[in-house]
Amino acid sequence: MKTTNNSMHAAPPAIPDECPLPLVLLKHLGIVTIFNVAGALISTYVLRASDSFLENLVFSLCIGTLALLFIDGGRMLLWGHGMPPQWPFIALLVPAIPAAKLLGDALAIQLLGLDAANVAAYQSKHAGATIWFTALACVVITWFFWRRGQFAQLQATVAAEKARAAAIEKQAMQAQLQMLQAQIEPHMLFNTLANLQGLIAVDPPRAQHMLDQLIQYLRATLSASRSDKTSLAQEFALLDAYLGLMKVRMGARLSYAFHLPEDLCEATVPPMLLQPLVENAIKHGIEPKVEGGHIDVKAERDGDLLSLTVADTGLGMDADAATSGTCVGVTNVRDRLQMLYGDRAAFSLTPNAPSGVIALLTLPL
Structure with a gap:
């Protein structure tokens, strides 16, 4: 029985965005899907975890999408658009990743019509490679989104400072104009x-x-x-x-x-x-x-x-x-x-x- 090693998604921290939260989540899903497809390609043609690209892709998409909902959705419920505190976010991340892995595997098995016992036996046999690749994927994707969130937050801070400086300059100009008029x-x-x-x-x-x-x-x-x-x-x-x-x-x-x-x-x-x-x-x-x-x-x-x-x-x-x-x-x-x-x-x-x-x-x- 062929089964898969899959890419695991660790969802992004907050990215300052003025879009409604569901649209932000949809945008993040598009980015995560690209990572999941890349993970399926690596699993199939580099790591040779399975000869079936389709199986690897289904597993990767199921696990990645559930991780997005658990982590990114949970982050939005708790902190909205804002950047979450580091340790509370890690506390959300730790249970969400294994939950997404277990439920994602179960969903992929149902969608592909595979035998659950054979899949479990295969994953147990390749547990080291599975854990290593999943952990690496988590670190890479989480780092990507965290840095993206920090950059967006920095841009927002710079824009706010520019707006504040412009407002101060405008007030000074108005005061000078009023003085001239007086x-x-x-x-x-x-x-x-x-x-x-x-x-x-x-x-x-x-x-x-x-x-x-x-x-x-x-x-x-x-x-x-x-x-x-x-x-x-x-x-x-x-x-x-x-x-x-x-x-x-x-x-x-x-x-x-x-x-x-x-x-x-x-x-x-x-x-x-x-x-x-x-x-x-x-x-x-x-x-x-x-x-x-x-x-x-x-x-x-x-x-x-x-x-x-x-x-x-x-x-x-x-x-x-x-x-x-x-x-x-x-x-x-x-x-x-x-x-x-x-x-x-x-x-x-x-x-x-x-x-x-x-x-x-x-x-x-």
Whole structure:
């Protein structure tokens, strides 16, 4: 009677995987089947334990599949996706291997229709080779899956560290952006309050109008300061409130116009991105000019880019040369664009004709 020496399967420890556990078990079964086929080939053509490859294969598959269910299934029931502790896992492994061997042999005998007594006699005669080969197969397959589990766990740890580092970097960037955004408001607000204080005594109606514009402006900025993005329509509304406030201060010396195409109204931009440029145009260009000037704010689409322009007719680049390198508004805009878009955004200041400055921002839509 020909019977078989067979390959024994020691199931894997935990392999971190986000698949449902039954699918993980099915994946492991595919890997184990490859080992079992290799074991049957070695038993048949190297060790010459039996001349029948089919018998060796059936024994190997029965024992290996049962070992997978006992060890890997037991591991999943106890530890789920996680890596099991070493000694508890060994405690699971020790009884599972002989149980899989005994039950696997019995199942293979039934499937092949062999005589159990003859199989037992054959295995008893070749007990040394059977035990040696089974133990070796157990060690090799268990080591393979254990190392695979450790590697997968290491990959998961590295991925978690990268995600944590990215989250910390994002929080730092958000904090810096909020700091930059917070730099926009204070000095303009203090100047306005000082003007308001002076107007209350000499021109109460104008002071009341300025207070109304200030309230409108503060409402708009409060909404913008709580968000990391806004629509162009909201950004232009904020500028309208700001310039309306400046108009009360400067009277006929200031005029302004907006050009916002309807199809760009819902385009998203960082909040309060244009206000520093408008404020810069007034502070360094129009306010020092005796006759004042005009501000044009325009949005245009250029393919997949958005062009935003703030053009004034103030004193121009030469008058601002002394402060252009340290201007909070210009530096603020450059820093925010760099942090948010990197090389995908651009910012430039060029002379306007016949006088003034053109500030041009280009950023992805």
